Amino acid sequence: MKTDEEMIKSLYKRREEYYARTAKKSFAIAVIKAVMGTAVPIAAAGAAAFFLILAQKNIAPQDDMSGGETTDIAPASAGDNGENTKKSEASEKLTSSPPLCFSFGGQIYGAAEEQGEFFTEYAASNLTEAGTAAVLETEAEERECIVYKLEDSDLKALKTEEGTVFYRPIGKSSYTVSGWEFEITALHKTAERYKTTALPIFREGEDIVFRAYDGNGRPVRDVFMLYTPELLDFDSVLWEVKGNLPENTRELDNYPAPEFIQYFSLVRLCERIRSDGFKADGVIAEYGCNTDIVIDGKLVAKGIQLYYTDLNYTEYVLEAYEHSDEIAITRLATGESVFITDDICDYREFLNPDTVPETVKGEGVITADKVSRMWEKHVRGAAEGNGLTEREIIGAGFKKSEEAEDKYELYYTFNGREYIAEAYIDEGTGNVVIFTAYEGQFVEDGSGENDLVNDLDFIKYD
Amino acid sequence: MNGDNGAEFYFRYLKGDDGGIEDIVRAYKDGLIFFINGYIKDIYIAEEITEDVFFRLMVKKPSYKAKYSFKTWLFTIGKNMALDYLRKCKTSKEVVGYENPNAEYEEVSLADRVIRNEDRIALYEALAKLPEQYGQALKLTYLLGFTNEQAAKIMRKSKRQMEMLVYRGKIALKKQLQKEGFMYENR
Numbered sequence: 001m002k003t004d005e006e007m008i009k010s011l012y013k014r015r016e017e018y019y020a021r022t023a024k025k026s027f028a029i030a031v032i033k034a035v036m037g038t039a040v041p042i043a044a045a046g047a048a049a050f051f052l053i054l055a056q057k058n059i060a061p062q063d064d065m066s067g068g069e070t071t072d073i074a075p076a077s078a079g080d081n082g083e084n085t086k087k088s089e090a091s092e093k094l095t096s097s098p099p100l101c102f103s104f105g106g107q108i109y110g111a112a113e114e115q116g117e118f119f120t121e122y123a124a125s126n127l128t129e130a131g132t133a134a135v136l137e138t139e140a141e142e143r144e145c146i147v148y149k150l151e152d153s154d155l156k157a158l159k160t161e162e163g164t165v166f167y168r169p170i171g172k173s174s175y176t177v178s179g180w181e182f183e184i185t186a187l188h189k190t191a192e193r194y195k196t197t198a199l200p201i202f203r204e205g206e207d208i209v210f211r212a213y214d215g216n217g218r219p220v221r222d223v224f225m226l227y228t229p230e231l232l233d234f235d236s237v238l239w240e241v242k243g244n245l246p247e248n249t250r251e252l253d254n255y256p257a258p259e260f261i262q263y264f265s266l267v268r269l270c271e272r273i274r275s276d277g278f279k280a281d282g283v284i285a286e287y288g289c290n291t292d293i294v295i296d297g298k299l300v301a302k303g304i305q306l307y308y309t310d311l312n313y314t315e316y317v318l319e320a321y322e323h324s325d326e327i328a329i330t331r332l333a334t335g336e337s338v339f340i341t342d343d344i345c346d347y348r349e350f351l352n353p354d355t356v357p358e359t360v361k362g363e364g365v366i367t368a369d370k371v372s373r374m375w376e377k378h379v380r381g382a383a384e385g386n387g388l389t390e391r392e393i394i395g396a397g398f399k400k401s402e403e404a405e406d407k408y409e410l411y412y413t414f415n416g417r418e419y420i421a422e423a424y425i426d427e428g429t430g431n432v433v434i435f436t437a438y439e440g441q442f443v444e445d446g447s448g449e450n451d452l453v454n455d456l457d458f459i460k461y462d
Numbered sequence: 463m464n465g466d467n468g469a470e471f472y473f474r475y476l477k478g479d480d481g482g483i484e485d486i487v488r489a490y491k492d493g494l495i496f497f498i499n500g501y502i503k504d505i506y507i508a509e510e511i512t513e514d515v516f517f518r519l520m521v522k523k524p525s526y527k528a529k530y531s532f533k534t535w536l537f538t539i540g541k542n543m544a545l546d547y548l549r550k551c552k553t554s555k556e557v558v559g560y561e562n563p564n565a566e567y568e569e570v571s572l573a574d575r576v577i578r579n580e581d582r583i584a585l586y587e588a589l590a591k592l593p594e595q596y597g598q599a600l601k602l603t604y605l606l607g608f609t610n611e612q613a614a615k616i617m618r619k620s621k622r623q624m625e626m627l628v629y630r631g632k633i634a635l636k637k638q639l640q641k642e643g644f645m646y647e648n649r
Contacts, residue, residue, distance in 0.1 A: 001495075001505070001506070001509055002509060002513075004487055004488045004491055007487055007491060007512075007513055007516070008483075008484050008487050010513060011483070011487070011513065011516055011517055011520060012480075014517055015517070015520050015521055018517075018521050019521070404634075404637065406637075424633075424637075434633060
C-alpha cells in the first residue's frame with residue numbers, strides 16, 4: 001500500500017496529466033470561437049468541441065466525454081506526455097480552477113458556485129462529465145467551463161425571482177374535501193419557500209401543522225408533518241399547494257384547542273424520547289405519571305404513561321417503557337386493541353381511528369397485535385423467569401433466520417408497512433433473550449427518501 | 463468532531479496552497495481507505511478509490527459549505543464513489559478485486575493503524591464478519607469517531623435509522639465476539 005507521501009506524489013502527477021488534457025480541450029474551443037465568432041450557440045460549440053477533441057487521436061473519448069453513469073477520473077493517455085508545453089497559456093488559465101457548468105433539460109446552466117449546494121449534493125455520483133463549452137453568464141460575460149450532464153428524471157427546475165432553483169419532490173398527495181381538489185407537494189432542497197396557501201398554524205420547536213379552511217372559516221383539513229428531521233427543517237422544505245383553496249385561508253392567531261395541546265404533548269414526548277437516546281427518565285415527571293414496573297421489589301423497567309384524546313374525543317393511553325437500557329418500547333391503546341412498538345411515532349395513524357384503512361384491520365393487525373403481546377410477555381416475564389420461549393416463538397410462526405443460528409424472524413405487514421420481528425434464543429435456557437420488531441426498511445438499503453414520503457400524514461376533520 | 467481541521471486544509475488548497483491537500487491526505491487517508499474497504503472488500507481497490515476522492519478534490523474543487531463537518535462531507539464523497547464503483551462492476555460484470563497474497567496482511571495492518579492504541583484487531587475481524595450496514599455503522603461511530611448524526615449523513619440514513627443500526631450492530635457484534643471466544647465484560 002502507498003504511504004501518505006507516495007499517494008501525494010501520485011496525486012500531483014495525475015493532476016499534471018489531467019490539466020494537460022484539459023488544456024487541449026480549451027484549445028479546441030478557442031479554435032471554434034475563432035472560426036465561428038463568440039455568438040456560437042452553446043450546444044453547437046459543445047458538439048463541435050466534442051468532435052474536434054475526438055479528432056485528436058491521442059485523447060481517448062472515454063477520458064472526458066463518457067456516457068457512463070458517473071464521472072470517471074481516468075488515467076491520462078500515454079500520448080499526453082510532453083505535448084502540453086505548446087498550450088502552456090491555456091493550461092495556466094485552466095489550472096486556476098475552470099468553472100463547472102451542467103446541462104439539464106437541454107440547457108446549460110452557469111458556473112457551479114451559483115448552485116454550490118446543489119453541486120455538492122451531486123458532486124460525487126450524479127453527474128457525467130460531458131465536455132467543455134462556453135456559457136453565457138447573466139451579465140453576458142462568456143466563460144469557458146467544464147460541462148457536466150445531469151440526467152435525473154426526478155429533478156425539477158423551478159424558475160424563481162432569484163434564478164433557477166433545482167429541487168427534488170419528496171412527497172405528494174392529492175385529496176378532495178367538500179368538492180375542492182387539493183394537491184400538496186413537498187419539495188426539497190430549495191432555498192426559499194415558493195408558495196404556501198395553507199398556512200402553518202402552529203410551530204413550536206419542530207412541530208408543523210398546516211390547516212386549510214372552508215368558505216365559512218371552518219377548518220376542513222390539517223396536514224401534519226412530523227417526526228422526520230429533514231421535513232422538520234422548515235427552511236429546507238418548500239410547500240406548494242395547488243387547487244381550489246378557500247380565499248380566506250389564514251393563519252390562526254391563537255394556540256389551538258386543548259385537545260391539540262394534548263396531541264402535541266405526545267408529539268413532543270416522541271421527540272424528547274428520541275433526542276434523549278430513547279431514555280425515558282427525563283420526561284416522566286413532565287409528561288405523565290410514573291408507571292415503573294416493579295416485580296418482587298426489583299425495578300424491571302421505567303415507564304411513563306400519557307392519556308390524551310384526539311379530535312373526536314376518543315381516548316388513548318400511551319405507555320413507554322425503558323428496555324435494555326437503551327430503547328423505550330411503547331404501547332398505544334385505544335380500548336379495543338393494544339399495539340406495542342419500539343417507536344411511538346409509528347402509531348400516529350391511530351390518533352384517529354377513522355384514518356386506519358379497512359385493509360389493515362385484518363391479518364396484519366392480528367399479527368401486529370400478537371407480536372405486541374409477545375413483546376409484553378417478554379418484558380414483563382423476563383424478570384420472573386417465565387418470559388418467551390423458543391417453543392412459543394415457533395408456535396407464533398417465526399422462522400429460523402439464515403443470518404444466525406439463534407435468531408428467529410417473522411415478517412408481517414401492518415398498516416401498509418413491512419415489519420420484521422426478531423427473537424434471539426439463549427442456547428442454554430431456550431428462552432428468548434432479545435425480542436424486537438421494527439420496520440423492514442431499517443435493514444434494507446433504503447435511502448430514506450421513501451420515509452419522507454410516508455411522513456406526510458393527513459388527518460381529516462369529521 | 464474534535465480535531466477536524468479538514469475545512470481549513472481544503473480552503474488553504476483552494477487559495478493555492480498545495481500543502482492543504484497534502485494535509486488532507488495525511489489526515490484522512492487511512493480512515494477513508496478503511497471506510498471504503500467496508501464496501502469494496504478489497505484493500506487495494508479501496509486505496510485507489512481513496513486516491514480518486516482526493517484527486518477529485520484537487521481538480522474538480524467541489525464547493526464545501528460548512529453545513530456538515532469536512533470529514534463527513536469527504537466520507538460521503540468516498541461512499542458515493544465506492545458505490546459507483548460497485549455499480550459499474552455490476553453493470554459490466556467485472557470481477558471485483560484480484561488475488562494478492564499480501565492483501566490480508568495489508569488490511570489488518572491498516573486496521574491496526576486506524577484503531578491504534580486499542581489493540582483490538584479481534585474487534586476489527588469481528589466487525590468484518592457483520593452484515594455490511596451494521597459493520598459500517600459501528601466503524602463510523604466507534605472507530606472513526608463520527609457522531610450518529612454525521613454517520614447518518616454519510617450512510618444516507620435518518621438519525622433514527624442510524625441509532626437502530628448502531629444498536630443492532632452492537633448486538634450482532636457482541637454475538638460475533640462471543641462466538642469467537644471473546645470475553646465480553648461490559649454487558
